[in-house]
Structures are given as C-alpha cells and as structure tokens.
Amino acid sequence: MDWGMKNRLSQLIQPDGRCFFLPIDHGYFLGPTTRLEKPGETIRPLLPYADALFLTRGVLRACVDPRNSKPIILRVSGGTSIVGRDLSDEGLTTSVEEAIRLNASAVGMSIFVGSEHEKETLLNLGRLVDECERYGIPVMAVTAVGKELEKRDARYLALSCRIAAELGAKVVKTYWCADGFEKVVEGCPVPVVMAGGPKCETEMEVFEFVYDGIQKGAAGLNLGRNVWQHDHPVAMMKALRAIVHEDATPEEARDIFEEEKRKGEP
Ligand code: 5RP
Numbered sequence: 001m002d003w004g005m006k007n008r009l010s011q012l013i014q015p016d017g018r019c020f021f022l023p024i025d026h027g028y029f030l031g032p033t034t035r036l037e038k039p040g041e042t043i044r045p046l047l048p049y050a051d052a053l054f055l056t057r058g059v060l061r062a063c064v065d066p067r068n069s070k071p072i073i074l075r076v077s078g079g080t081s082i083v084g085r086d087l088s089d090e091g092l093t094t095s096v097e098e099a100i101r102l103n104a105s106a107v108g109m110s111i112f113v114g115s116e117h118e119k120e121t122l123l124n125l126g127r128l129v130d131e132c133e134r135y136g137i138p139v140m141a142v143t144a145v146g147k148e149l150e151k152r153d154a155r156y157l158a159l160s161c162r163i164a165a166e167l168g169a170k171v172v173k174t175y176w177c178a179d180g181f182e183k184v185v186e187g188c189p190v191p192v193v194m195a196g197g198p199k200c201e202t203e204m205e206v207f208e209f210v211y212d213g214i215q216k217g218a219a220g221l222n223l224g225r226n227v228w229q230h231d232h233p234v235a236m237m238k239a240l241r242a243i244v245h246e247d248a249t250p251e252e253a254r255d256i257f258e259e260e261k262r263k264g265e266p
Contacts, residue, residue, distance in 0.1 A: 020050060
C-alpha cells in the first residue's frame with residue numbers, strides 16, 4: 001500500500017485498530033432531521049470525542065471550522081430524498097478532485113444490494129475505488145437498506161459487506177445484528193464499522209449492541225442518531241468511546257454515562 005493511502009487510513013483507524021466515526025451526513029436525503037437542524041451546533045461539543053466526521057461537502061464548508069476539525073470522510077453519493085421514489089437510486093454527487101481540495105482522509109458512498117439499483121450502485125463503487133486508488137484515498141462503503149430496515153440480518157449484511165470489500169472498499173459500514181454478526185465480520189476482509197440506525201429506546205440498548213459487535217470483531221462505529229438525538233450526546237460519546245477504545249463493558253459504559261450526566265454534561 002502506498003504511503004498516502006496508509007497515512008490516510010491511519011488517520012481513521014487508530015493505533016489500537018479501532019475507530020469511532022461520527023456521521024452527520026443524514027441531511028443529504030433526510031433534510032434538517034431532528035437535532036441535526038444546525039449541524040455545526042450539534043457537532044461542536046462532540047468533536048473532541050470522535051476519531052473522524054462523516055459528512056457532505058456542503059455541511060463541511062458551511063458548518064465545520066477548517067482550523068479545528070477531525071479527519072474527514074466525505075460522503076460522495078446521493079441524488080435521492082426521503083420523499084422521492086426510490087432511495088436506492090443514488091449516484092455519485094461529488095468528485096474525487098473535490099475530496100482532494102477538501103483534504104478529505106477518505107470518501108464514503110452507499111451501495112444498495114438487492115435493490116432495483118443494485119448494479120448501478122455497485123458499479124459506482126468500482127469506479128470510485130478506481131479513481132481513489134490513483135490518489136491514495138480510501139473508500140468507505142455504506143451498506144444501505146433505504147427504508148427496508150428489516151433487511152438487516154446476518155445473511156444479507158454478510159453478502160453486502162463482502163461485495164463492498166471485493167469491489168475495493170477499504171472500510172465497510174454496516175449494521176449490527178443479534179444473530180450471527182460474527183459471520184458478517186469474518187466474511188469481510190477489511191474493517192467493519194457499525195451504524196446505529198434509528199434511535200434506540202434506552203442508552204443501555206446501544207451500549208449492549210455496540211459491546212457485542214466490538215467483541216465479535218467490528219473495528220468500531222459510524223454511529224449518529226443514537227448519539228446526537230440523545231438528550232445527553234456528550235455523555236453518550238464518552239461512554240461509547242470507552243467501549244470502542246477501552247473494551248468497557250455495557251455496565252462500565254453506563255457508569256461513565258451516568259457520571260457525565262451527573263456532572264451536567266449535555
Ligand atoms: C446515513 C448514513 C449514516 O452515516 C449511517 O446510517 C450512520 O448513522 P446512524 O447511526 O444514525 O444510522 O449512512 O445515510
């Protein structure tokens with residue numbers, strides 16, 4: 001692997017082999033979704049606890065101070081909306097030249113395996129990898145399910161993650177699942193990071209699935225709504241960070257969360 005690629009990857013995956021990415025890209029199809037109405041204000045207190053930010057070029061330029069940032073994973077796919085016909089009908093929205101101009105450490109795009117637009121999104125991934133390899137930029141593939149959240153079982157997730165890695169993704173973002181998540185990780189030869197999906201009922205639910213996923217081999221998180229839609233997002237970041245980087249148990253994470261809450265952390 002060339003120096004540039006290695007250097008960028010090491011900005012994302014920390015020396016312990018783990019990572020905690022903070023995604024705030026949701027507006028690219030959801031618009032000003034709850035608690036991400038003003039992305040700059042949402043992320044400011046959370047930034048110190050994230051290893052990288054996953055976002056679009058628009059929010060990056062408008063809402064993130066270039067003098068005080070974290071490594072950037074630039075979302076480069078889109079072209080659909082929650083009120084449109086089909087969320088899987090995504091294309092590439094942002095050039096690799098833009099990613100270089102913005103000093104991105106990686107780019108990210110969604111693939112929709114099993115959807116009407118499976119082939120197009122997979123070919124887009126191949127093309128993006130081709131171009132990014134030329135410049136030493138890692139690609140994170142997002143195994144997206146659109147509105148069909150019930151698709152998230154081990155068989156489907158393993159299939160999607162493996163295809164993403166085969167096409168050249170250097171990191172794959174997927175969902176945790178209760179049964180067989182280890183098979184998802186084992187079948188994917190590059191680091192797997194977990195998203196959270198819609199906000200869970202309790203923080204303990206989040207700590208438990210994150211802990212389970214990490215113990216089964218996930219490299220870390222790309223987890224958004226369960227952090228920034230929570231009433232105590234900083235306390236959530238600190239607790240989750242301990243699970244990712246210190247192998248804290250769900251109970252230890254809850255103690256960290258409660259302690260931060262008691263101290264009055266948002
Ligand atoms: C949105 C995304 C998000 O980055 C990903 O789903 C993680 O966010 P969350 O934890 O809120 O699901 O790709 O399209």
